Amino acid sequence: MRAASAELRVEGIGKRFGDVVALDRVSLEVAQGELLTILGPSGSGKTTLLKVVAGFEAPDGGSVRLGGAEITSLPAARRDIGMVFQNYALFPHLTVKGNVAFPLEMRNVAKAEIDKRVTEALAMVELEGYEARLPRQLSGGQQQRVALARAIVFNPRLLLLDEPFGALDRKLRETMQLEVRRLQRRLGVTTIFITHDQEEALILSDRIAVMHRGAVQQIATTTEIYERPANDFVADFVGESNIFHGTLSAPGTVTLLRGGTLAVRSDKPVGAGVGVLMRPERFGPSGANRFAGEVIESVYLGTGFKLRLACEGGIELLVRQPARGPLPTAGARITVGIDPESVHVF
Amino acid sequence: MNRSLLPALPALVLLVAVFLLPVLRLLGVSLEGGTLDWYAKALGEGLYLRVFWNTFEIALLVTLFCLLLGYPLGFLMATTTSGWATLGFIFVVLPLWTSVLVRTYAWMVLLGRNGVINRMLVDAGVITDPIPLLHNFAGVLIGMVHVLLPYMVLPIYGAVRKVDPAIPAAAAGLGASAPGIFWRVWLPLTLNGIFAGCVLVFVLSLGFFITPALLGGGRVIMIAVLIEQQVREALNWPFAAALSAVLLAFTLVVYTIMQRVSRPERAQ
Numbered sequence: 001m002r003a004a005s006a007e008l009r010v011e012g013i014g015k016r017f018g019d020v021v022a023l024d025r026v027s028l029e030v031a032q033g034e035l036l037t038i039l040g041p042s043g044s045g046k047t048t049l050l051k052v053v054a055g056f057e058a059p060d061g062g063s064v065r066l067g068g069a070e071i072t073s074l075p076a077a078r079r080d081i082g083m084v085f086q087n088y089a090l091f092p093h094l095t096v097k098g099n100v101a102f103p104l105e106m107r108n109v110a111k112a113e114i115d116k117r118v119t120e121a122l123a124m125v126e127l128e129g130y131e132a133r134l135p136r137q138l139s140g141g142q143q144q145r146v147a148l149a150r151a152i153v154f155n156p157r158l159l160l161l162d163e164p165f166g167a168l169d170r171k172l173r174e175t176m177q178l179e180v181r182r183l184q185r186r187l188g189v190t191t192i193f194i195t196h197d198q199e200e201a202l203i204l205s206d207r208i209a210v211m212h213r214g215a216v217q218q219i220a221t222t223t224e225i226y227e228r229p230a231n232d233f234v235a236d237f238v239g240e241s242n243i244f245h246g247t248l249s250a251p252g253t254v255t256l257l258r259g260g261t262l263a264v265r266s267d268k269p270v271g272a273g274v275g276v277l278m279r280p281e282r283f284g285p286s287g288a289n290r291f292a293g294e295v296i297e298s299v300y301l302g303t304g305f306k307l308r309l310a311c312e313g314g315i316e317l318l319v320r321q322p323a324r325g326p327l328p329t330a331g332a333r334i335t336v337g338i339d340p341e342s343v344h345v346f
Numbered sequence: 347m348n349r350s351l352l353p354a355l356p357a358l359v360l361l362v363a364v365f366l367l368p369v370l371r372l373l374g375v376s377l378e379g380g381t382l383d384w385y386a387k388a389l390g391e392g393l394y395l396r397v398f399w400n401t402f403e404i405a406l407l408v409t410l411f412c413l414l415l416g417y418p419l420g421f422l423m424a425t426t427t428s429g430w431a432t433l434g435f436i437f438v439v440l441p442l443w444t445s446v447l448v449r450t451y452a453w454m455v456l457l458g459r460n461g462v463i464n465r466m467l468v469d470a471g472v473i474t475d476p477i478p479l480l481h482n483f484a485g486v487l488i489g490m491v492h493v494l495l496p497y498m499v500l501p502i503y504g505a506v507r508k509v510d511p512a513i514p515a516a517a518a519g520l521g522a523s524a525p526g527i528f529w530r531v532w533l534p535l536t537l538n539g540i541f542a543g544c545v546l547v548f549v550l551s552l553g554f555f556i557t558p559a560l561l562g563g564g565r566v567i568m569i570a571v572l573i574e575q576q577v578r579e580a581l582n583w584p585f586a587a588a589l590s591a592v593l594l595a596f597t598l599v600v601y602t603i604m605q606r607v608s609r610p611e612r613a614q
Contacts, residue, residue, distance in 0.1 A: 056515055076518040083519045089512035093534045102530070106521035150520065 007032040007190040008053070008158055013062035015048055015214075022048040024214040025062065030158075033188040035181070036219075037201040040211035041237070046194050049211070050162055053192065055079050067157050077106075082151030082189075083160040087167065088143045090135040096122070096146050097131040103154040121153040124183060141172045148180065152187060159184070159191040165200065177203055198238045202226065210234045226279075228344055235277045235346070242278040242317050247271065254345065259313045263288045266345040277344040280306070280320040287337025291317055295332045309336070369594070376587035384588035394572070398592070401569040404483075404558070405551035408490045412498040412547045413540065415491065420502030420539070421532070425511075438496050446493055450560045453489045454480060457561070481563030489561040494550055498543035505539025506532070545604045552597050569593050 006029040015023040023045045030036045038046045051057035053064055055076030064072045071079050082103075091099050100121055104114045122128055125145035135143055144164060151159055161180070165173040181204050184191050195201055201208050202222050209219040210233070218230040229235035235243050246256040248270050254262045256276075268274060283291075293311035301320075305327055309317045319336055328334055351358075376384055388394050423434035441449060456462045457479035464476035479485050513535070517527045555570040562571065569589065576586035 054519055056519070076515070077521050077523055079519075080521075081519060083516070085512045085516055087510065087512060089510060089516035091513060091517070091531060102517070102522075103520035106523075106526055154521070 005032050006030065007034075007067055008192070009063075009065040010049070010053065011063050011065070013049065013052055013059045013064065015045075015052065015057065015059050021214050023052070023059070026211075026214070026216055027062075028209050028216060028219055030190055030192060032190055034206045035184055035191040035193060035204060037193045037195060037205035037208045038211055039195060039198060039201040039208050039238070041196055044211040045214035046196075046211050047162065048214075050160055050192065050194050053158075054081055054083055054160055079158075080154075080156050081158045081160060082154065082156035084144075084147045084151050084162065084164045086163045088135075088147040088164075090143055090146055090150075092135055094134075095131065096127065096133050096135070096138070099135065099146055100149045100153050103150065107154060117153055118149075121149040124152070125149045125179075140167055141176060144168065144176060148183070152183075152189065155189075157190065159189045161191065161193045163195055165195075165197075173200075180204070202238075208238075210237060212237070228346070229277060230346060232275055235275070235344075240280045240318055240320075242280065244276050244315070246274060246276065248274050248345070252340065254343075256313075256315075258315060260315070262343060263340040264343045264345050265340050268345060275346050277346065278317075278338055278342065280318045282342040283317070283319045283321070283336040283338050285335075285337065287339045287342075289340070289343065290335055290337045291315070292333065292335040293317065295328045295330050295334060298328050298330060300327050307334075309334070372587045373591055375584055376591050378584045384585045385592070387585060388588045388592050394589070397567050397569055397572050398596075400567060401552060401593075404486060404490070404566075404568060405548050405554075407487055408494060408551045409498075409544050409548045411487065411491045412495050413544060416495055416498030416543060417502055417540070419495075420499040420543075421506050421536075423499070424503045424506035438499050441492070442496050446556050449493060450489055450557045453485070453492065453557075453561060457485050457488065480561060481565050483566055485561040485563075486558045486566045486568075489557040490551060490554060493554075493557055494547045497546040497550060501542035501546065502536060502539040505536040505542075509535045541604060541607070545601060548604075549597055549601055552600070553593060 008030040010029070011027050013023050013026045014021075026045070026049055028036070038049060040046045048057060052059045055071070055074060059072065062072070063070060066079065066081070091102065094102065097118055100118045101114050104117060109117070118131075119128075122131065125148050127142065127145050127149065130138070130142065130146075135146065138146065147164070164180075165176055168176060177200060193201075193204055202225075205222050207219060207221050208225045210217045210225065212233045218225060218234045220228075220230075225234065225238055229238060232243060235241050244256050244258065244262075246254045246262075248264075248266060248268050249255040249261070250270060252263060252265065254264050254266075254274060254276055256262065262276060264276065266274070291309065291311045293309035293315075295307055296310050296316075297308035299306040300323070302323070304323045305321045307319045307321065307328060309319055311317055317336070321336075378384075419434065419438070423431045423438070426434070454461070458464070459476045459478070459480070461480070463479065464473075467473045468476060479488070509532070514527050514531050517531045522530060553570050554568060555574065558566060558568040559571050559574070562568070570593075573586050573589050573593070576582045576589065
C-alpha cells in the first residue's frame with residue numbers, strides 16, 4: 001500500500017481562488033487497486049482536489065503522478081482517467097451505446113472492438129438491452145450505471161467518482177454503493193471516491209482521507225478513522241461522538257477541563273493536553289468510568305435507543321443502547337459506564 | 347378553450363385588424379380583375395425572377411456570415427466571466443435599440459468612396475484607389491450582416507448557456523480533443539440555437555428593405571425594394587401586391603421547412 005506500489009501520488013498540491021485557500025499543500029497516495037475516499041464537508045476542497053487530479057483545474061503548486069508519470073500539466077483528455085460526475089454529465093444527444101462508446105471512439109478503437117467492449121461494459125452494470133435509449137429515457141439509477149460504464153469502458157488507470165450517489169434515494173443508493181464496490185474490486189481499478197457522507201465512506205472505502213479547510217486531516221483505514229481519529233474534526237465529522245478536552249494528569253488518567261477524571265489507555269506523556277472521544281455505542285451498564293445522569297432526550301431507533309444524558313459537572317453525553325426493556329423517558333435517572341479501552345485519546 | 351384564449355383576445359383583435367385583414371385585402375388587390383396575370387408576370391419574366399434569386403442569394407449569404415460571426419461570439423459570451431458577458435451583451439443588444447436607418451447611414455459614412463474605411467486604407471498605403479464598398483453587393487451584405495447579427499447571437503448564446511458545463515468537461519476527460527468536443531458535443535447540443543438563429547436571420551433578410559435600399563443604391567435590387575418601387579414610382583398596386591404575396595408564400599415555405607428540419611428532441 002505504500003510508496004513502491006502507489007499508483008497515484010499527489011504531492012504538495014496548493015490552490016487558491018483569490019484570497020480563499022482551496023487546497024493547502026495536500027499530499028496523498030493511492031495504491032494500485034485501492035479505493036480511497038476523500039471525505040469532507042462542502043467547501044473542504046475535496047472537489048477542487050478531484051478537479052486537479054482529473055486535469056480540469058491547474059494547481060498553483062505541487063505535483064500529480066499517475067503510474068509513475070508526471071501528469072500535473074497534462075490536459076484532461078490525455079490523462080487516462082475515468083470520471084463519474086455528480087450529475088453524471090451524460091451526453092443528452094447520444095444513446096446509451098453512443099455515450100459508452102464515446103471514449104473508445106476518441107481513442108480511435110476499431111468499430112468491432114468498440115461494439116464488443118460497449119456490450120461488455122453494459123453487461124457489467126446490468127444494462128443489457130438499453131443500448132438504444134437516450135439518457136432522459138432512463139431512471140436516475142440507470143443513468144448512474146451508464147456514467148459508470150462510460151468511465152470504465154476504456155480501462156482507465158484511475159477511476160474518479162464525484163459524489164455519484166447524491167441524487168439517488170436511500171434504498172437505491174445503498175444498492176449502488178455495494179454494486180460499485182463489487183465492480184471496483186472485480187476490475188481492480190484504482191479509485192478515488194468523493195463524498196460528504198461519512199456513512200457511505202465507511203461502507204465503500206479501503207482507506208479514507210478526511211479533508212477540512214483545504215487540508216487533509218487524517219488518512220487511514222476506515223476502522224482507524226472511526227476508532228482512532230487524529231483530531232476533533234475527524235472525531236466529530238465521522239460518526240456520532242462525545243468529545244471532551246483535558247490534560248493527561250497521570251499515566252492512564254485524564255483530568256477534564258470541565259472537572260472530573262477519566263480512566264484511559266494512552267501512551268502520551270503526562271501533562272499533555274489531550275482530547276478524548278467516547279462513541280455513543282461504547283457505553284454499557286457497567287465500566288471503569290461511570291456516569292450518572294438524567295435523561296433529557298430519548299429516541300427509539302428500532303435497532304436501539306438513542307439517549308441524551310445530562311450528567312454531573314455539566315457533562316452532556318450521547319449514548320446508544322440496545323432496545324431492551326422500555327424506552328427510558330425524559331427525567332429518568334440512569335447510570336452508564338465505559339471501559340478505558342473504549343475511550344480514545346488524541 | 348374560450349377561457350384560455352381570453353387573455354390573448356386584445357392582441358388577437360389587433361393582429362386581425364391591422365395585419366390579417368390588410369394581408370387578405372392585399373391578396374384581393376393582386377387578383378384584381380379576376381386574373382392571375384400579375385402573378386404570371388412576377389414569376390414569368392426573367393427580370394423579376396432575377397430579383398427573387400438575388401433576394402434569396404443575399405439572404406443565404408447574410409445568414410451564413412451571421413452564423414460564422416455569431417457562433418463564436420455567442421459561444422464566448424455564454425462561456426466567459428459575467429463581466430465580459432455583460433460587455434458583449436451591450437455591444438450586441440445596443441444596436442438593436444438603435445434605428446436601422448441610423449445604422450445604415452452610419453455604414454454609408456464608413457463604406458463610401460471617401461468614407462472612413464477607404465481613407466484609412468489609402469492613408470496607410472494598403473491600397474492606392476478606393477475600393478467600391480457602397481452601392482454594391484458587398485455593401486448590402488456588410489450592412490445586413492451587421493443589422494441582423496444580434497438575431498443570430500442571442501439564440502446561440504441561449505443554447506450554449508443551456509448546456510451543463512460538466513458535459514464538455516466530461517468529453518475532455520474521456521479523451522476528446524478540443525475539435526472533438528466541438529463537433530461531438532457543442533455542435534449537436536446547440537443545433538437548436540443555430541437553427542433558430544438561421545431561421546430568424548434568413549426570414550428577416552428576405553423582406554429587408556431599408557438597408558438594401560440605401561446601401562444598394564438602386565444597383566442591388568431585393569424584392570422589398572422592388573415592391574416599394576412598384577407602389578411609389580410605378581403606382582402599380584396589383585403587381586406590388588402579387589410580388590408581396592409571392593414573397594410571403596416563399597417565406598412561409600422556408601419557415602416551415604426549417605421548422606421541420608430542426609428536430610425538437612435535440613433540445614436538452
